[in-house]
Amino acid sequence: MKLAFATTTALLLTACSGGLKVVESDLQHHQWKLIAIDGITVNSDIQSELEIGEHLSINGRAGCNRFFGSATLTQGKLKAEPLASTQMACLPDVQQVETAVLMTLTEGAIVSHDDQQLELKGEQYTLSYELADRSQ
Template structure:
């Protein structure tokens, strides 16, 4: 009887852990709207977003500057490199958002994804995104 419970437990753990992996197709062809940084709401008028396209190209609006590049997804960790951006001057509050976004993307972040919510947890910042739309 003990062997049955052990085998069932191992099967359950395997099934649960397998469901935690994020696959590229779950993230591609979507646009994500930034809603919070470290749990603090971001002004929706800022319209900071992240688009993930075919072959894991990424682009979006960090704060006041647009960014673009490519990313990799390994072991549920997203990292963008190389990443380029425009170089306009930002107001201080907008610059804080921009710094958080660009730092998190270039340093790499652990991903949590549930279909409509995307969280990128980096060393300094945790970015929370909401699904904005499906790209075509």
């Protein structure tokens, strides 16, 4: 009984002290759709997405270009190194989204995560994603 109380207390203290720590397994095997940058809704026609796979391999569409690479997760910060992408010219509004996504991934971002939402808070941008519906 005392062990169960101590374990519950430790979990509650961890949750109250800034949230539970994000680990690699929380992020892997999910596909995310970008819904906002700095709280401003992204045009759904842009279809920016992020997929995080095994061992934090990442790929997706930043704006009009595809990207791929690998990432690390250190002290709650996700950073993509190296990151490669195609080099097509984008329309100006799409280029703004692309720049925010690629910059945030390569510079690194603090991760906040729950079952349906992913937030990447970088130095310049905060990217908000929702879990993609794979049936589409």
